[in-house]
Amino acid sequence: xxxxxxxxxxxxxxxLLTKKTLDKITVTELAEDxxxxxxxxxxxxxxxYDLLDWTLEQERQQLLSxxxxxxxxxxxxxxxxxxxxxxKTFILNTYHxxxxxxxxxxxxxxxxxxxxxxxxxxxxxxxxxxxxxxxxIKIYTxxxxxxxxxxxxxxxxxxxxxxxxxxxxxxxxxxxFNIGQLSD
Amino acid sequence: xxTTLDFKKIGIKTAYSYIEKNPEKNMLxxxxxxxxxxxxxxxxxxxxxxxxRQIAANPDSNWHRLVxxxxxxxxxxxxxxxxxxFFLNAVLTGWKTQEENRRKxxxxxxxxxxxxxxxxxxxxxxxxxxxxxxxxxxxxxDEMDNxxxxxxxxxxxxxxxxxxxxxxxxxxxxxxxxxxxxxxFLSFTNGTLIDEAFAQDMLRVKNFIPAISxxxxxxxxxxxxxxxxxxxxLAAMQLLKAHRLPFGVSCCYTSQNxxxxxxxxxxxxxxxxxxxxxxxxxxxxxxxDAVPQLMPTVQQREWMYHQVRQLRQTKPLFTMDFQNDxxxxxxxxxxxxxxxxxxxxxxxxxxVFVHYSNANIRTHSLLDCLRSPLFxxxxxxQPFSKNHLRPxxxxxxxxxxxxxxxAADAHSTDLQxxxxxxxxxxxxxxxxxxxxxxxxxxWCESHRN
Numbered sequence: 001x002x003x004x005x006x007x008x009x010x011x012x013x014x015x016l017l018t019k020k021t022l023d024k025i026t027v028t029e030l031a032e033d034x035x036x037x038x039x040x041x042x043x044x045x046x047x048x049y050d051l052l053d054w055t056l057e058q059e060r061q062q063l064l065s066x067x068x069x070x071x072x073x074x075x076x077x078x079x080x081x082x083x084x085x086x087x088k089t090f091i092l093n094t095y096h097x098x099x100x101x102x103x104x105x106x107x108x109x110x111x112x113x114x115x116x117x118x119x120x121x122x123x124x125x126x127x128x129x130x131x132x133x134x135x136x137i138k139i140y141t142x143x144x145x146x147x148x149x150x151x152x153x154x155x156x157x158x159x160x161x162x163x164x165x166x167x168x169x170x171x172x173x174x175x176x177f178n179i180g181q182l183s184d
Numbered sequence: 185x186x187t188t189l190d191f192k193k194i195g196i197k198t199a200y201s202y203i204e205k206n207p208e209k210n211m212l213x214x215x216x217x218x219x220x221x222x223x224x225x226x227x228x229x230x231x232x233x234x235x236x237r238q239i240a241a242n243p244d245s246n247w248h249r250l251v252x253x254x255x256x257x258x259x260x261x262x263x264x265x266x267x268x269x270f271f272l273n274a275v276l277t278g279w280k281t282q283e284e285n286r287r288k289x290x291x292x293x294x295x296x297x298x299x300x301x302x303x304x305x306x307x308x309x310x311x312x313x314x315x316x317x318x319x320x321x322x323x324x325x326d327e328m329d330n331x332x333x334x335x336x337x338x339x340x341x342x343x344x345x346x347x348x349x350x351x352x353x354x355x356x357x358x359x360x361x362x363x364x365x366x367x368x369f370l371s372f373t374n375g376t377l378i379d380e381a382f383a384q385d386m387l388r389v390k391n392f393i394p395a396i397s398x399x400x401x402x403x404x405x406x407x408x409x410x411x412x413x414x415x416x417x418l419a420a421m422q423l424l425k426a427h428r429l430p431f432g433v434s435c436c437y438t439s440q441n442x443x444x445x446x447x448x449x450x451x452x453x454x455x456x457x458x459x460x461x462x463x464x465x466x467x468x469x470x471x472x473d474a475v476p477q478l479m480p481t482v483q484q485r486e487w488m489y490h491q492v493r494q495l496r497q498t499k500p501l502f503t504m505d506f507q508n509d510x511x512x513x514x515x516x517x518x519x520x521x522x523x524x525x526x527x528x529x530x531x532x533x534x535x536v537f538v539h540y541s542n543a544n545i546r547t548h549s550l551l552d553c554l555r556s557p558l559f560x561x562x563x564x565x566q567p568f569s570k571n572h573l574r575p576x577x578x579x580x581x582x583x584x585x586x587x588x589x590x591a592a593d594a595h596s597t598d599l600q601x602x603x604x605x606x607x608x609x610x611x612x613x614x615x616x617x618x619x620x621x622x623x624x625x626x627w628c629e630s631h632r633n
Contacts, residue, residue, distance in 0.1 A: 038329075046365050
């Protein structure tokens, strides 16, 4: 019951975020859109940022459950890029608001498992210490977040020349090289 | 209110780390932190902080045992929220803002607001108006939300629900806790509506504390509130304790039960059940159907005065006896001096027991309620006696309430049967005269005098 109401509010938020930025959306508007009272909103969430946080987490889980993220890092990356392209206005209207730290947190959470998959593949051949592994995962996750931020700053423009086709193999080689160096 | 930026500036994480890791060892460090936060000068609670420091340094004191019991038995996240919302927002930050606004607007600005979300109750207790009145009156979510929003602008971060049974509206109360997550909420309740789902909601919001009404023993409790209701109270307390949620009890002492409520055995039982605080209320002969014989006698009240003070030195339970503790708060705290009451019809009453008003939150802003004639009469008249054992303009100084209500031309806001102020105050005249003799003697002997 509570989950269904939350999902209803999340759907409304996603819908409204295709029309305007987060900072322009009010609780009254959201409540009206899904035909509930303001108190129903506040029973479930502290504020719109709280709802957004929950919505992004649902989106993340939805993405994880509807795709198989395998050993092919490039394919994993494509799934994520496709998601961003498909939900472009929703994502950009979130990014261009006071809520961008929440979006970055979600991206980080999205990307870390993908990096972990890649790291595990190389450490299976060249074992490294847990401390080093954690550090490597952190650095490469931040690198991917940085790349995505650059793209978000350019409005997820498909013509913006980030040259993903060359950039990703480059990062992959660098990852493999670093793990090899850290391994005894 | 403290913003995220403020939290960073004041280093709240350091304070939280003391609470998380071995609070017993870190109590004094936490007090250093609080002292730094509070600063110095007026309204920084220097005297109170010194007392807390003494408690922290003395593991043998009953107060130390109380604090440690609360820290040990309460959910850590709830402790952090209560620390932030109550001590930092409502007391250390809010109080200063209230004092500023008091000077600015030349009227009382309260520390807390009591409000009735509903007149409805699920019980039908002997002598209670709510049973007959039913659920005709409610403050809407938006009205309560609006009141709290106005309150925060004046520096008020502490809200107390009365009624009716507030938990009849529990979903709305949780919604208000979430929306105003920088405030602390307390609710008087008969306890019967506290269930697993509500306990989970309380853990989720972390800023809601119940004060369960207890009449004494099972016998006296069930006699008034119906068979089986004491068992429900015990079940509620067990549930709260199991979920590591803080709670207290609220007790109305009358000529019939004062010896039970003031007894050491009752204290021990409440401590055993897990209550952190007990608030005692002297029975007030309010309403056309009141029973003045239920008012404690002079001897009973005097006994309660000594009993509460004595047990306060030994028992790990935070007690307040509102009628006898005026000396700690400068007499009457109503009329907005530290609190006011909003009933389920929106009327702004100066006190939870004084149902007269010139203003309603549906037609007046909170500030205008505080500047209405009856509230200004309280502001100008307080304290109503130099003897703080006679704090009330109704019970101990009935001529004062007569004069104020008449001069302010305030109307009765009693929801069921409007009562003339003369009718109300006449019930207190003899009591006031009798108590004055004992109170003056006690006051002369008191070290506070």
